Amino acid sequence: MTQYSTTKAIATARELIDLFTKELTTMTNVVESYDSSGNPVITAYNTNSAGNKVVVIQVQPIAWTAVDILGLASNVYCPHQINICTEATSSSSSGIVGFLTPVELLPILSEIAKRGMLVNWYQSHQGTVPALAQITAANLVASFGDLYWSAQKAQ
Numbered sequence: 001m002t003q004y005s006t007t008k009a010i011a012t013a014r015e016l017i018d019l020f021t022k023e024l025t026t027m028t029n030v031v032e033s034y035d036s037s038g039n040p041v042i043t044a045y046n047t048n049s050a051g052n053k054v055v056v057i058q059v060q061p062i063a064w065t066a067v068d069i070l071g072l073a074s075n076v077y078c079p080h081q082i083n084i085c086t087e088a089t090s091s092s093s094s095g096i097v098g099f100l101t102p103v104e105l106l107p108i109l110s111e112i113a114k115r116g117m118l119v120n121w122y123q124s125h126q127g128t129v130p131a132l133a134q135i136t137a138a139n140l141v142a143s144f145g146d147l148y149w150s151a152q153k154a155q
Helices: 007-023 102-113 147-154
Strands: 029-034 040-045 054-061 080-087 118-124 140-144
Touching: 007 029, 007 040, 007 054, 007 080, 007 102, 054 102, 080 102, 102 118
Parallel strands: 080 118
Antiparallel strands: 029 040, 040 054, 054 080, 118 140
16 A cells, blocks of 8 residues: 655654754754655755764654444544664664764754654664665664653643
8 A cells, every 4th residue: 555645744844854954063964855655754964874973854644544433444633653763883782872962862852752743763783874774673772652742741
């Protein structure tokens, strides 16, 4: 089944691009592209090669397989997810640190966590440039639910 992106995914990606262009001082290039399903992909880097500060972010709707009471495809109330991919280092045995420092990760993670979407964090192996192809189940290191709105409810 071919899945096509949504207006929400495209608008979210464009908003993130605008914010990252202003906030990411060590990654001077913020480029938008699209995957084969039309989902937006953001690549932020200074030098797009292994061993450098590179992050790939994909915004996409979560696969919708629900059916109504008659067994027909139901209306799509499309929740979305943001997939982020960074490169791990050999010293990041936990798979979390990588080449990006906390100062560089903070604006990225804080902005995507505020979107009210599921966040999946993937890491490519050291020596492998983060790319859309690295967003696979084997490279998943963390998954965060709706952190922003959950925090708001607790206040």
